[in-house]
Amino acid sequence: MKMSKYQADEKGYYGEFGGAFIPEMLYPNTEELRQNYLRIMEEPGFQEEFRQLLRDYVGRPTPLYYAKRLSEKFNTRIYLKREDLCHTGAHKVNNTIGQILMAKKLGKNRIIAETGAGQHGVATATVCALMGLECIVYMGEVDIARQAPNVARMKMLGAEVRPAKSGSRTLKDATNEAIRDWINNPVDTHYIIGSVVGPHPYPDMVARFQAVISEEIKWQLKEKEGREDPDYVVACVGGGSNAAGTYYHYLDNEKVGIIAVEAAGKGVESGESAATSALGKVGIIHGSKTLLMQTGDGQITEPYSISAGLDYPGVGPMHAHLFKSGRADFIPITDDEAMAAGLMVSQLEGIIPAIETSHAFAIFDHRQFRPEDIVVINLSGRGDKDLQTYIDYFKL
Ligand SMILES: Cc1ncc(COP(=O)(O)O)c(C=O)c1O
Numbered sequence: 001m002k003m004s005k006y007q008a009d010e011k012g013y014y015g016e017f018g019g020a021f022i023p024e025m026l027y028p029n030t031e032e033l034r035q036n037y038l039r040i041m042e043e044p045g046f047q048e049e050f051r052q053l054l055r056d057y058v059g060r061p062t063p064l065y066y067a068k069r070l071s072e073k074f075n076t077r078i079y080l081k082r083e084d085l086c087h088t089g090a091h092k093v094n095n096t097i098g099q100i101l102m103a104k105k106l107g108k109n110r111i112i113a114e115t116g117a118g119q120h121g122v123a124t125a126t127v128c129a130l131m132g133l134e135c136i137v138y139m140g141e142v143d144i145a146r147q148a149p150n151v152a153r154m155k156m157l158g159a160e161v162r163p164a165k166s167g168s169r170t171l172k173d174a175t176n177e178a179i180r181d182w183i184n185n186p187v188d189t190h191y192i193i194g195s196v197v198g199p200h201p202y203p204d205m206v207a208r209f210q211a212v213i214s215e216e217i218k219w220q221l222k223e224k225e226g227r228e229d230p231d232y233v234v235a236c237v238g239g240g241s242n243a244a245g246t247y248y249h250y251l252d253n254e255k256v257g258i259i260a261v262e263a264a265g266k267g268v269e270s271g272e273s274a275a276t277s278a279l280g281k282v283g284i285i286h287g288s289k290t291l292l293m294q295t296g297d298g299q300i301t302e303p304y305s306i307s308a309g310l311d312y313p314g315v316g317p318m319h320a321h322l323f324k325s326g327r328a329d330f331i332p333i334t335d336d337e338a339m340a341a342g343l344m345v346s347q348l349e350g351i352i353p354a355i356e357t358s359h360a361f362a363i364f365d366h367r368q369f370r371p372e373d374i375v376v377i378n379l380s381g382r383g384d385k386d387l388q389t390y391i392d393y394f395k396l
Pocket of ligand 1: 090091116117118119120194195196236237238239240241242243308309310354356357380381382
């Protein structure tokens with residue numbers, strides 16, 4: 001099964017990271033999924049339905065757009081992979097389409113999910129409406145307030161949004177609630193995890209569903225530039241699903257540089273940050289061994305970022321391994337840098353990015369590229385959900 005030293009082995013390990021550290025009560029659920037996911041994903045009927053929905057419902061392939069004015073500004077060749085143009089406004093729907101088909105194959109009729117920015121919640125509520133399945137989304141109270149448009153969308157789509165009221169009342173806490181629900185409903189429920197986090201096989205399964213991003217970049221770049229491989233692929237990392245999809249088909253090609261952008265919040269050393277690679281130590285969160293922000297005695301540190309989707313104290317095990325092995329270059333970006341970059345892209349390219357994505361556009365103040373370099377940035381989502389935060393920040 002292992003295709004590369006950067007992908008999961010059969011126990012779900014990426015180097016020393018990954019695995020399935022779960023309470024006994026969750027074992028039947030994850031084991032059922034582990035035993036079946038690869039077989040189901042490889043069935044021609046599954047692939048056909050997955051591809052057809054990605055094409056006709058999600059709107060794939062998404063364009064690979066040469067950002068002319070941005071390229072001129074930074075004197076390099078910048079392409080944007082337009083995941084913001086996916087139905088529902090972000091890459092998250094690639095994964096929820098895959099997992100809803102998986103849930104149906106496994107005979108599940110109740111769907112739960114966690115969400116931070118609300119994009120994964122909306123993408124889950126959307127596919128549940130599409131398939132006529134019950135949908136419950138857990139979301140931190142803080143995120144319910146700062147991503148209000150997405151909460152309204154989930155309700156409109158027929159989902160129930162349940163607030164998580166513990167801890168920092170953000171993504172970590174919503175994930176805790178979803179896991180608790182799953183333990184209590186082991187038979188009829190499928191948990192659609194929204195990133196490359198959680199116990200094996202989730203990180204591998206979600207990465208495979210998102211791999212369509214780099215699959216498309218390869219042939220689109222070949223059409224535009226006569227070569228499949230850019231010099232760099234760049235993505236923001238919350239749990240790491242849009243990044244995993246962007247890197248996937250380039251992981252073993254060391255000529256392609258991998259840049260991962262993390263949320264530094266108010267600064268890496270400010271005590272209000274979510275820069276996991278800089279601050280994290282080996283630990284276990286949500287069933288996976290990974291890098292994790294924690295106190296000296298192993299208590300999880302409450303993270304902070306202006307972007308709900310990057311406000312998580314861990315990172316998926318693939319990314320922990322990419323960091324530890326040196327394969328990827330991790331760059332922390334502060335709230336202020338991300339907001340300024342979001343405004344810059346809006347006014348240079350006419351595209352308002354999600355605040356998560358805006359972090360990725362701030363790298364040009366930290367890294368210099370050659371004029372002939374091709375840099376592909378994954379534009380993971382659109383900024384509609386963040387308008388109020390942009391308005392408040394810039395006093396628009
Ligand atoms: C637009 C967008 N980009 C990125 C992320 C971060 O998630 P991930 O790291 O799994 O791609 C989110 C999460 O909600 C998001 O909405």
